[in-house]
Amino acid sequence: MKIHTKLLSALSSLALLVGSAGIHASEQKPNIILIVADDLGYADVGFNGSKDIITPNIDDLAKSGTSFSDAYVAHPFCGPSRAALMTGRYPHKIGSQFNLPTRGSNVGVPTDAKFISKLLNENNYFTGALGKWHLGDAPKYHPNQRGFDEYYGFLGGGHNYFPSQYQPIYEKQKAQGLKNIFEYLTPLEHNGKKVRETEYITDALSREAVNFVDKAAEKTNPFFLYLAYNAPHVPLQAKDEDMAMFPNIKNKDRKTYAGMVFALDRGIGKLVSALKKNNQLDNTLIVFMSDNGGKLSKGANNFPLTAGKGSTQEGGFRVPMLFHWPKHVPAGKRFSHPVSALDLYPTFAALAGAKIEESQQLDGTNMWPAFIKNENPHKDEPIYALRHRKGYSDAAIRLNQWKALKVNQQPWQLFNIENDISEKNDVSKSNKALLTDMVREMEKWSWDNQQPSWFHETTEGVNWRLDAMPRFDKTFKTTK
Helix, strand or coil, X not given: CHHHHHHHHHHHHHHHHHHHCCCCHHHCCCEXXXXXXXXXXXXXXXXXXXXXXXXXXXXXXXXXXXXXXEEECCCCCHHHHHHHHHHCCCHHXXXXXXXXXXXXXXXXXXXXXXXXXXHHHHCCCEEEEEEECCCECCHHHCHHHCCCCEEEEECCCCCCCCHHHHHHHHHHHHHCCCCCCCCCCCCEEECCEEECCCCCHHHHHHHHHHHHHHHHHCCCCCEEEEEECCCCCCCCCCCHHHHCCCCCCCCHHHHHHHHHHHHHHHHHXXXXXXXXXXXXXXXXXXXXXXXXXXXXXXXXXXXXXXXXXXXXXXXXXXEEEEEECCCCCCCCEEECCCEEHHHHHHHHHHHHCCCCCCCCCCCCCCCHHHXXXXXXXXXXXXXXXXXXXXCCEEEEEEECCXXXXXXXXXXXXXXXXXXXXXCCCCCHHHCHHHHHHHHHHHHHHHCCCCCCCCCCCHHHHHHHHHCCCCCHHHHCCCCC
8 A cells, every 4th residue: 555655646746747847937926017107197098097198008908907996006206105116015114205315315215125026036036127216326225236137227216208318418517527417317227337328218118128028038937027117207208209199189298298108008018019929928917007196287187086196185196007917817807996006015925926024024915815806905904195294294094985084284084985086075074983093093003104214305304303293193183
């Protein structure tokens, strides 16, 4: 009997080996592509109802994948939102709740906060980051030091789009011996070495995304690509032929913005074509989203959401998002439960089979099981937004169908956000106990928030100290 058992065991092991012989490691774990647009409006993609801007390639992904109606980022500004994506932590927990200093600095997202890229890289993923970084300029915060094998882009918070325009200005200032040149004008880089770009920046990043996929196809391990477009973030600069696609848009800013979004969509189409060419599309999870709400004064449209970038109203941190992964992500579906960008870290880790150490704190949840079952991954669990202003803070809490909101130093309000997406009907008077309980929960959450490690502008830091911020005694006050 023992001999018979050993024989069966040996034959079973042999069968497994034969069955897996022709399968690459990359087919055992999915490739993961995270595409982040910059300041893209909720209503500025076709799958969210855009009536004037066309996004055929993005919409194709949505049609053959699943789009999200209630996707939230962790902060309504670029830098803190990206810090949350990479670390899986609310930026307030790691001192990253402000954009990095505009004039450059030696600060950045703490190195003891492990980036998702580092975790995946440690688990045999070939990793690449393209485009906007905005997580630290100093060498120790460089993408190549945070788990990315490849990096092509710019380290700051934005960039001009036409090399023929920004390069002469940069060269002139460099010839004058200036060292502190506006980051929107500086050369792009590849793995720490300056490069002389020749293409419109959005097209250049799309080109590099295709190059990365081609390079990854030569390897046997899976890949993770973080494609961080700076479009349609200001400055509003688009190619004439892209703006010509929108003859019915008369507003100059809106027309330029539309051209920028169209270029981004074109690039995503090229990326998908490269995946198909390399037979990788079926084994690739594509996530597309914006880093925060659209900036209404710069051409964006967040309808039917209220307000925009920087706000804790829905238009500030509720964003367009989709998943695409053939045979794994349901096709043509709309996921209507609330999800957080903080969920992507533990979800990617789970899909990659990467172990998260018990000592590593994360603020999101692996949403994949609930997503597949079309269930709420945050049932009875709050999602927060907190934006500091001069002398006070705006705050928001999403809990199931409810949204608690405090803005502009006004009393807390409460909305049934499932029935009132535009936040028009305050029902706080008839739900006082519920509102108070939600605010008390956020107050408890705030106690281990860290003091900011930096400020976007010097005056912000001065005012923070003069105003004895964060003044949560005012933020979480629920009585008159």
